[in-house]
Amino acid sequence: MAGRLVIVGAGQAAFAMAAKLRALKDERPILILGEEPVLPYQRPPLSKKYLLGEMEFDRLLFRPEAWYAENAVEIRLGVTVTRIDRAAKTVVLESGEAISYETLALVTGATPRxxxxxxxxxxxxxxxxxxxxxxxxxxxxxxxxxxxxxxxxxxxxxxxxxxxxxxxxxxxxxxxxxxxxxxxxxxxxxxxxxxxxxxxxxxxxxxxxxxxxxxxxxxxxxxxxxxxxxxxxxxxxxGIGVTANDRLAAEAGLETANGIVVDAFARTADPAIYAAGDCTVLPWKGQRIRLESVQNAIDQAEAAAAAMAGGSEPYEARPWFWSDQYEVKLQIAGFNLGYDETLVRPGLKPDSSSVWYFREGRLIACDAINDARAYVVAKRMIELGITPDKSLVRDPEADLKALLKA
Structure with a gap:
């Protein structure tokens, strides 16, 4: 089909990409191909509320089935793509069926070791x-x-x-x-x-x-x-880590490095092929990194969609993560790669604290344990390139908002 975008993978990044294109009024035909037999859904609650029986699966779906038809997004579930033919601009299914594309997006995620x-x-x-x-x-x-x-x-x-x-x-x-x-x-x-x-x-x-x-x-x-x-x-x-699902890209001759290598617009070396999410290796502050997070899957997929729709804004990852364990919420702002100093700030509430990471004197990340205020302020500082006075970071009585203003 002329002009068609084929999205291989049906997870967070796939849904975010399709939804963003429709929000941008991009009317190209979209086909999502997913291996799992269920509609795209949120993964983080699987190992928490869903496993505990506190959340029904329907609540994990990004949108009900009707949304895809209403937004002219075709989705085929329970199918496996085995090969990309870049010359013919087709993807080949396990059944042998060849599907043509004008633009291809690989959002294949990662597989647990x-x-x-x-x-x-x-x-x-x-x-x-x-x-x-x-x-x-x-x-x-x-x-x-x-x-x-x-x-x-x-x-x-x-x-x-x-x-x-x-x-x-x-x-x-x-x-x-x-x-x-x-x-x-x-x-x-x-x-x-x-x-x-x-x-x-x-x-x-x-x-x-x-x-x-x-x-x-x-x-x-x-x-x-x-x-x-x-x-x-x-x-x-x-729980011994994951491996990026980059086989299709590697076998098609695209550059991989435990992930599909993309530029700041989520493009591979082939201008017709994009990639986003856990399966990618992306540029970040002069180096290549992988970001295994829901936030990056959404943001990078939306950046790819914007580029497909003619945008010229490069994607600049602003990492943040979270982990819920018991009644404890751990929120992580930034990326602590290469840190050489940490400071601990006691929280104002019992069982709350934050760990602030510095590299060469500059704030690069923060772990906030049951301390949402520290997380929000540190995240904003990192985004603005602000490094606070370390003596004030150590002082739990110091006003965090004042740190941001300073």
């Missing part, structure tokens, strides 16, 4: 958390009194641990690094989050890896850890 079979990864009872199907499979296993092993002390693993404790499971988290959140947070933030989990009854073992899982009748029943101890296990959740 799985444990290798050599470590017992082929046993039943081992789960990852990414999709509705993952959550549905896991929900039947999350029963009070069962023993859960979480492999990986990043945000995904810790969020899973929090939900499991709420449901009454016995939870052990192992992290092979010296501390949890090693890659993504300062020691101060990690220590606070560890204390929160331990107070809830979670066992956290740092500097501890998995040697192998042990099975009984094909189902996981134990775990041999790197220190030689063996612990009984009924369920395992692997």
């Amino acid at each position: 799985r444990l290798p079979a050599s470590a017992g990864g082929d046993l039943a009872g081992i789960y990852t958390m990414r999709s509705k199907a993952d959550a549905d499979r896991l929900a039947g296993e999350m029963q009070a009194g069962r023993r859960l092993l979480v492999i990986g002390g990043g945000y995904i693993g810790l969020e899973a641990a929090a939900v499991a404790r709420k449901l009454g499971l016995e939870v052990t988290v192992i992290e092979m690094a010296p501390r949890i959140l090693q890659r993504v947070a300062a020691p101060e933030t990690a220590r606070t989050m560890r204390e929160i989990h331990e107070a809830e009854g979670v066992t956290i073992r740092e500097n501890t890896g998995l040697r192998t899982l042990v099975g009984t009748d094909g189902h996981v029943s134990g775990a041999e850890l790197s220190d030689g101890t063996v612990i009984p296990v009924d369920i395992v959740i692997a």
Whole structure:
């Protein structure tokens, strides 16, 4: 079909891109191709309220089915794209069907890493958390009194641990690094989050890896850890990171680097092909980064849509993230890459604090734990390029808004 935009992937970025084009009054034909058999939905609540049974799946949908027809967005679910033919400007489905495009957008997301079979990864009872199907499979296993092993002390693993404790499971988290959140947070933030989990009854073992899982009748029943101890296990959740879904791009000859390399307009080296979201590597402050976040999926997809519609504004990522664990809300402003100094600011409320990150004296990020005011002010400072007086940051009585004005 002439002028058609084909979007491969049906997650947050796909919906954001299509909705933005329609908001910009772009009338080109749009076709979304999704592997999952369900309409585009929010992923973050899957591992929290949905898994806890506090939210029905329909509430996770970005829009009901009628929205797509009303906005002339065709969507085909349960289909897999196996190949891109750049010369013919077609994508080929697993069925062999070739679909033509004028513009192609790859918003294929990322896939959780799985444990290798050599470590017992082929046993039943081992789960990852990414999709509705993952959550549905896991929900039947999350029963009070069962023993859960979480492999990986990043945000995904810790969020899973929090939900499991709420449901009454016995939870052990192992992290092979010296501390949890090693890659993504300062020691101060990690220590606070560890204390929160331990107070809830979670066992956290740092500097501890998995040697192998042990099975009984094909189902996981134990775990041999790197220190030689063996612990009984009924369920395992692997939170050991994700891999960008860049195979289609790589096989089509586009540049990849654990992600599809794009420019500031979300364009690949092929002017007819864009990419956005977790599957991309994008330019940011003179370097290439991957941002695995809902915020980036939305913002980058909307920037791509604007570029497709003739806009000339480059996308400048303004990272922010969040993590809900128990009744604790951790909000993260900025990107702490390369920080060389941190300051801790006690909050005015009990159990609230913030960690401020600096690089070469400049504020670059902030972790706010149950401290929304610190998060909002720090985020604004980072966006405006303001670095506050560090002595005032340390003082919980200092007015944060005054810091912003200063």
